Amino acid sequence: MTPFQSRLHPASEAFQAQRAGMLSLIDELRTLEQRAADVSARAAASFERRGALLPRERLGRLLDPGAPFLPIANLAGYGMDDPDPAACVPGGSQIAGIGFVSGVRCMVVVTDSGIDAGALTESGNQKLMRCQELALENKLPFVHLVESAGSNLRKYRVEKFIRGGGMFYNLARLSAAGLPVVTVVHGSSTAGGAYMPGLSDYVVMVRGRAKAFLAGPPLLKAATGEIATDEELGGTDMHASVSGLAEYVAEDDAHAIAVARDIMANLGWQRADDPAPFQPPRLDPEQLAGVMVLEHRKPIDMREVIARVVDDSCWMDFKPDYGAATVCGHGRIEGHPVAFVSNNGPIDPAGATKAAQFIQLCNQSGTPIIFLQNTTGFIVGRHSEEAGMIKHGSKMIQALANSQVAQVTIHCGASFGAGNYGMCGRAFHPRFCFSWPNARTAVMGGEQAATTLEIVARQQAARKGAAVDDAKLAAQKQEIVANFERQASAFHTSGHLLDDGVIDPRDTRAVLAFVLATAREAAQRKTNPLQFGVARF
Template identity: 60%
Template sequence: MTAFASRWNAASAQAQQRRAHMLARIGQLRALEQRAQDASAQAGPRFAKRHQLLPRERVALLLDAGSPWLPLASLAGFLHDVPDADKSVPGGGIVAGIGFISGTRCMVVASDSGIEAGAIQPMGLDKILRVQEIALRERLPFIHLVESAGANLMRYRVEGFVYGGSMFRNLARLSAAGIPVITVQHGSGTAGGAYMPGLSDIVIMVEGRSRAFLAGPPLLKAATGEVATEEELGGALMHTTVSGLGEYLARDDREALGIARHVVAQLQWSNRPQTLAGQAQAAIEKWYAEPPWPVDDLLTLMPAHHREPVDMREVAARIVDGGALLEFKSGHGMATVCAQAAIQGHAVGLITNNGPIDIAGANKATHFIQWMCQLGHPIVYLQNTTGYMVGKEMEQGGIIKHGSKMIQAVTNATVPQLTIQCGASFGAGNYGMCGRGFAPRFLFAWPTATTAVMGGEQAAGTMRIVTEAALRRKGVEPDQHKMQQQFDAVVAMFERQQDAFATSGMLLDDGVIDPRDTRAVLGFCLSTIAEGAARELRPMQFGVARM
């Protein structure tokens, strides 16, 4: 393969305009992430008084210094479409991501107890369920730093209680699959929260701070009239000497995290023999070439509006090794781009869009997906499509059946699939390009991404035509002023919901990323997948039970 012959002038006025727009969006993203950090940090004096570390300090101390860290769902729970959106704190009350502990790649989840005492938020539950799903599929040790007030009874919703059981079910599934579940109980774990340590393989508790009980003193007194102290009911010393819920007793947060690092080191997962394929991949990764263009070029490629054309090969070439693409059927179905390449030494197939998906493009993508499955190469989708092509010629040519073949191929692909939403992700194009509903192993979005059943103006135009026709059938001439008001309202509604920050707040992706980080993120995820596939687990009929 040779390097892609780029025709993009990153210094042009158009490119600089796009760069300014992208940087503004990245600035908004970082401000939202900082909002969560600042909200948590306000509890700093209170934590210091208790000789505790803040949640993000705990995570930083747990992880290997200077090692890669991939945060997940940092905008979860962000309310974009509300009057006081400027006060909405993203993150779902949870810090989560994949990082290295004692050389072992792990899923790390920490209660953000600096916000509402770590009470579980609605999207926080969904976030935990998502990262548990990733840990199970990618065979990652699940490390949980717990300090939570449990459910927020002032915001109680019965469905949150019912679906919350999935969180505990997943812990049991992880343990039974042979994946270690390790909990550091930094503070309180009440009612359902007590099952976090209860369903862990190893529990580390902090003297004078850890609490775990099904009913705290207030509920106990209200329910039975019995009076007991927190220490008697569920203190760290009691659980490590009497009940047996805890294996290790630490004097403070720092020692607890040090013990957790030792426990992970003793797994010896970082130096277990890998398969020959894993060893070969490790050798390849030592000599891959970086793309020959400045990484900042990725800021200049995507327009502010999906109507402007983009040659997505320019994006693809800037995230693959050596900028080299081996295009598949380059002269056929040209609006759908398929190519073989490598990302940080990992062989991949790339599928992206230079326009709507037509019949030729759908068939080409179907063929390519099956070819990648035969080779065993992961598929990376770079979404930028307004959907499948419509019109009389397309319908008569069978766009429905050909598009369905592509969707069947995506659904049943036997190789890992990863998705980056770069630009538009409209209609069934979201499905055919492996959107969230098709369970890609990882899905990230650029700040410019837009996701909707169709563009706002198309939706508004459709509604206007249907409404006007209905009125005329009744013998009423439409009021054009009202029609325009309806049109504007529909456009505004779609644009609010299709925004990348809004969709990320609903956990329709695994996080919004800076385009310049795309290659590093994909490389990290591909290594995570390859490492998990090479790892031999020792599954059991049941998880490790507390004794």
């Protein structure tokens, strides 16, 4: 190839005139961009009074320092939202672009709530949908910082309403495509905007500030006559503990953004091969020999176990206030992201729903799941049956049975009833399954089984009008308890090949690191399958 010989003369008057004209246009562009920032900044005093960060401050905290950021549709709405060029504020009340969050290249959209309280505009809707389309085409996670008063009803246009449904269509497609959608709700997310967190994979809400409802208090009163405060109707605490919409609760904007960065870091998308440097647990794994109670009826916080297994004893709780007896969250083992599901009590409807969602999210991100079994099973009783325990427990079973990521089960304590199934017992094909020496496995406790049969026997005798032989029932009860107890021990179940071995609890981290590395190698190894086994000749 021959080097190109330029004929331009940078010192010529023509070149300099062209350059000056171009620089003038660039200045005009920067002025228009600055106009949006300046208008937004006028709300600084209001944001400061409520302890909130301005939208551009939120963006700055979200993005990795020094990493490149490519703005998208920076002039959206110019000449469209307001026909007067001198008055029009470009940007569509959205700040958007491709940048890096915890080392992961993402599509980022921030509602510019400093302009008209973040009310949705036609250009803003189109900009948001274009960003979603770009994320789909380029396989980018979608991070959305939301604070919007919703649509401006004074400027209602039916076409805007109809086309706006594409925002929610795209969010569903992003999630289905395996592209995580992370939404931080800093303020209101009303009406159709409530489906932004509703269709997200991970939702962070700021306590005392974030609100999400299909109809705000004024519309609710107008439509139904019902009176409720915005906190009662759609506040953070309600969504974190009752509706389950919020996975994480933050105390302020900065905390919420830090949580969003942690979420992205825990997906493990920033590395293809080698893990990040890691620190051993701060809490000594040797203490695992004394963490678990030997009597399964006594409660224990299984986070005490997790903290002695994961790197630097750091842990990110998923939906901790919803279905609180079911523990889900993220950590790392030797630098590699992992997920945990464990139990601080029986699995209730909310806990089963949470676990089902969490298992699906782990499959979306390709994160292996570690099940630390310590459960008395799915909760029973009239209230739980009315709450849909069967159908919600079935969600958990469905998610688990169809999960495709590597799963490792450790029997740490009790494993009773269908809890054994829902927590990835042997029948659900975990990649590896180990037991601690104290683990107990049974369809139910021996005392429960014996008492159940005694009640049945007494009822049968009553129906027949026959006398009850108390001595015979006592002997039967003793026999049943002994039979259950004999088969429940980890040594018995392991001897019957119902796990892959009994391990020293203090070796749990080392065992998990080894088997997870084995699973990663398997995923990366390319083989050449044949249509036949190689024959000997």
